[in-house]
Amino acid sequence: MNTPCLDGAGLGLRREHLFPLEAAVPPAIDFFEVSPENWLAVGGRLGRAFRTLTERHRFVAHGLALSLGGPAPLDEAFLVRMKRFLDLHGMVLYTEHLSYCSDEGHLYDLFPIPFTPEAVNYVAARIRRTQEILERPIAVENSSYYLQSPDADMDEASFIAAVLDEADCGFHLDVNNVYVNSVNYGYDPEDFLRRMPGQRIVYVHVAGHDREDDDLIIDTHGQAVIDPVWALLESAYRRFGVRPTLLERDFNLPLLDELVREVEHIARLQRRWQPSAWKRSA
Amino acid sequence: MNTAPLPFQLFQRAFLASLRDPHRSRAPDGVPTGRWRVYRELLYNKIEASLAACFPNSRALLGPRAWTRLVKAFIAEHRCLGPCYREIPDEFMHYLQARGPGAADPPCLFELAHHEWMELVLMIAEAEAPAEIDPAGDLLANTPVLAPVLSLSCYRFPVRAIAPDRSGWSRWKKRAVEAETVPHFMLGFRNAEDEVRFTELSAVTAQLVQRLIDQDPAQAVTGREILWRLAVDSGPPDPERFVSYGAATLLELRAQGAIVGVRRSPNPSNETLRGT
Structure with a gap:
């Protein structure tokens, strides 16, 4: 699977960087990503600056609030709004988390779906319905988590593979989340990666996190990417081929230059594993 | 569509x-406390x-303990x-x-929070000014057009003046509603530079602004008629x-x-055209 018009290395757009980027976008940034929930129905100066950027650059929408695994009915009215947003800004891809964030009310955080066969069917049906309403394929991301339901009777890798298969959707691979979960749950991230459905990967995330303890990482997106996560990204490229990849940074934001250096590092790894596809050298 | 919850959903809800x-x-059985x-x-x-x-002043007014209690109650009792x-x-405003006023709330809490919230609302509202307006036109002979993002609120407390003094916030914590006899009309709007501005209006100016808000754009009533x-x-x-006093007020509102x-x-020929 691949997404037309999307390749290279991108940066997650934060409001803090909006005005510097409005002046000039560093050439290292091939595309941006936003959480649509942060920009839906935002007008004024922010809204205008955002619109200017989406008119000039490629954007991916990475949703937070759809609650694909949530126990309340799928919010179809929200999806209709989402479709308008995706169309208005020419978003080249929409991805969501394999998690849930609400019941009848929103909690604005992502919680792990119990890994059970019933949940596989349930979530896959909701993904299919989402693709129907949005009239486009979506990709779903492996989430980080800190606990699992004691009723879970599948492991995470089998759960992810089964959902993607049954929904027949794209896979948004977050290598930082693989690393975070491997520490929090004591498994081998390379082995986990090997079990991922590589042919479904359309998009990759890399990010930093906060180490709380020997066996607990909090997925804050608040630090620079660490070497083991870079190694995991390379490993994913080696196994599955190079895919468009984005640097996420949501907290503890440094100056743009520092983030651009990390984006450039993504591009270096992409060249290493697929030199012929490096379009900007042509 | 009411279907029985699936087993994994019982866990999610709990x-x-x-x-x-x-x-x-309580957290569902088997969930490790540390991770919960x-x-x-x-x-x-x-x-x-x-x-x-969004609410830095409301937070300061309440103080850390009452603020924490309020945030926890919001999380527990409200469905977002x-x-x-x-x-x-x-x-939070909903x-x-x-919830209505809490027994321990400072009486001005709700209005202060509302005023702080309005700033955010006005900052990100989507409305844009209509294209076909004359910024310098005669305000009496034509229809004055308000800023597209604008709100007029009436408060019992002077929300702009709620601030700590030498004794901290204690004056505002205690000040009773009954002490307030004059309503405070607060006009908030986003100006052409996209900045949010607030200005307190006299009762009569507030009435004038309210009539401008209520104007049906199709009616084309002039400033003089209003x-x-x-x-x-x-x-x-x-x-x-x-x-003539009102004309000066309109000019001032435009200057702000x-x-x-x-x-x-519309000129007479347009009137005729519109009539057909």
């Missing part, structure tokens, strides 16, 4: 209930950060319907309104003089950016 209100709902606490803290910190950013993180302050009707309705001895210009009064 887990979320415990995160919202740990005193009422990670989620509880993430949830609290996320909501608190959003509210602290807005899917977007930035809607948390909107949800909550405060539905002022004249206001004069007749409120009955000052000399309507002509009232209109609350009025962005005028919609030209």
